[in-house]
Amino acid sequence: MSEAAAVRREREGRREFVLGVVYVVVGVLVGLALALGTDGLDSTFALASQRGGVAIPAPDMVLPTAWTLRVIGLVIVGAGVWQLIDGRLKVLAARRTGQVRDENARNPLMAVLLGLVATGAIFAFLVWATRGKSMNLTGMLVSSLIRAAPIGLAAISGIYSERSGVVNIGIEGMMLTGAFLAVVGASISGSSLVGLLAGVLAGMLFGLLHAVLAIRYRVNQIISGTMIIILALGLTSYLQRSVLNAFPQLNRPGPAIPAVGVPLLWRIPVLGPVLFNQSPVIYLLLVLAVLTHWLLYRTRWGLRMRAVGEHPRAADTLGINVYRTRYTSVMISGAIAGLAGAYMSIGSAGRFNEGMTVGKGFLGLAAMIFGNWNPGGAFAGALIFGFFDSWQEKLSILQVGVPVDLLGMAPYLATMIVLAGVVGRARPPAASGEPYEKG
Numbered sequence: 469m470s471e472a473a474a475v476r477r478e479r480e481g482r483r484e485f486v487l488g489v490v491y492v493v494v495g496v497l498v499g500l501a502l503a504l505g506t507d508g509l510d511s512t513f514a515l516a517s518q519r520g521g522v523a524i525p526a527p528d529m530v531l532p533t534a535w536t537l538r539v540i541g542l543v544i545v546g547a548g549v550w551q552l553i554d555g556r557l558k559v560l561a562a563r564r565t566g567q568v569r570d571e572n573a574r575n576p577l578m579a580v581l582l583g584l585v586a587t588g589a590i591f592a593f594l595v596w597a598t599r600g601k602s603m604n605l606t607g608m609l610v611s612s613l614i615r616a617a618p619i620g621l622a623a624i625s626g627i628y629s630e631r632s633g634v635v636n637i638g639i640e641g642m643m644l645t646g647a648f649l650a651v652v653g654a655s656i657s658g659s660s661l662v663g664l665l666a667g668v669l670a671g672m673l674f675g676l677l678h679a680v681l682a683i684r685y686r687v688n689q690i691i692s693g694t695m696i697i698i699l700a701l702g703l704t705s706y707l708q709r710s711v712l713n714a715f716p717q718l719n720r721p722g723p724a725i726p727a728v729g730v731p732l733l734w735r736i737p738v739l740g741p742v743l744f745n746q747s748p749v750i751y752l753l754l755v756l757a758v759l760t761h762w763l764l765y766r767t768r769w770g771l772r773m774r775a776v777g778e779h780p781r782a783a784d785t786l787g788i789n790v791y792r793t794r795y796t797s798v799m800i801s802g803a804i805a806g807l808a809g810a811y812m813s814i815g816s817a818g819r820f821n822e823g824m825t826v827g828k829g830f831l832g833l834a835a836m837i838f839g840n841w842n843p844g845g846a847f848a849g850a851l852i853f854g855f856f857d858s859w860q861e862k863l864s865i866l867q868v869g870v871p872v873d874l875l876g877m878a879p880y881l882a883t884m885i886v887l888a889g890v891v892g893r894a895r896p897p898a899a900s901g902e903p904y905e906k907g
Contacts, residue, residue, distance in 0.1 A: 675802015
């Protein structure tokens with residue numbers, strides 16, 4: 469076994485050992501610390517909901533707080549012990565056979581245990597926060613999906629650009645311009661559809677600007693994306709003060725896009741309000757996630773895009789037009805980012821506010837990295853960030869004794885934990901961020 473392989477083996481063993489210790493500590497804290505003083509109390513989660521003036525009845529989920537926390541803590545401790553044993557056995561096997569797992573490969577068991585521990589810890593905190601109180605769990609799940617929508621669209625936007633080899637941190641700026649133009653378009657036309665199309669067009673134009681700078685003039689892609697953000701923030705702030713404030717009728721697109729229920733299915737308790745009674749843009753997000761996966765892995769165009777992102781010179785040798793593929797991908801990325809911004813303005817807020825994207829584009833990039841540049845994983849990452857965004861609001865209402873400012877940090881703390889590499893090493897496309905020059 470080579471020295472480098474031995475180093476990777478030891479690094480993997482230490483990583484799994486540390487994770488196991490962390491899981492055990494978390495389990496002990498949940499089962500002992502959180503359970504203190506909760507004997508005799510119940511945590512009530514309301515599952516009933518009301519959508520469109522129609523009540524969807526469902527029985528409440530009532531849990532004994534102390535025993536629920538102890539059981540969850542025991543499960544997490546068990547996951548930690550399993551992680552410790554599994555990691556140790558793998559290290560011993562590697563020493564005997566000389567086989568070392570690729571450090572970029574994902575360990576399915578680690579992912580399952582991480583998901584189990586994270587879900588258990590989050591649910592345990594919710595159980596503790598609702599001790600002697602009640603919280604509408606269905607409403608929280610609905611809110612999580614709504615808040616995850618712009619993050620998910622931003623993540624898919626990033627996939628199109630970066631899979632072709634162009635880093636696009638300017639998604640935040642494209643979302644902001646999309647939000648602005650969507651409001652103006654909807655206000656003038658009186659149509660939300662026109663507003664959405666205007667937002668898509670705005671994002672596409674800024675995507676084209678980024679593509680020209682990064683592909684034709686080979687400007688550093690990080691600098692180009694940063695310039696897009698600064699330009700969009702300054703331009704929309706100026707136009708709001710000089711145009712929207714002077715002509716307020718241009719900032720009145722009408723009510724937010726209403727939810728559309730799927731016949732029969734939207735009346736199913738819990739699942740109905742969450743999945744089958746949402747904004748058309750959220751349905752479009754689900755379609756885009758599936759469509760993007762199909763395009764990437766089941767079509768010739770997707771194969772060419774991935775080839776351009778991994779090895780553009782080899783792709784060029786095979787007759788693939790690298791420049792055209794990258795231009796197309798970045799413009800699609802901009803269009804989806806513009807749709808995300810349009811959803812935030814006319815699909816949710818019902819108006820444009822200065823700097824209203826508030827970092828959703830960056831959270832989308834984090835979700836993309838979480839998903840290892842794959843649509844399914846990116847969507848899962850968006851749901852996680854949307855959940856944390858929703859839970860900080862719900863917990864502030866419950867007055868759990870944690871300062872509101874600290875609760876507001878939850879989505880960004882989750883981002884830091886994800887990007888710290890807890891879920892495994894993510895590998896971007898090999899040529900991502902590298903300009904290509906033919907010849």
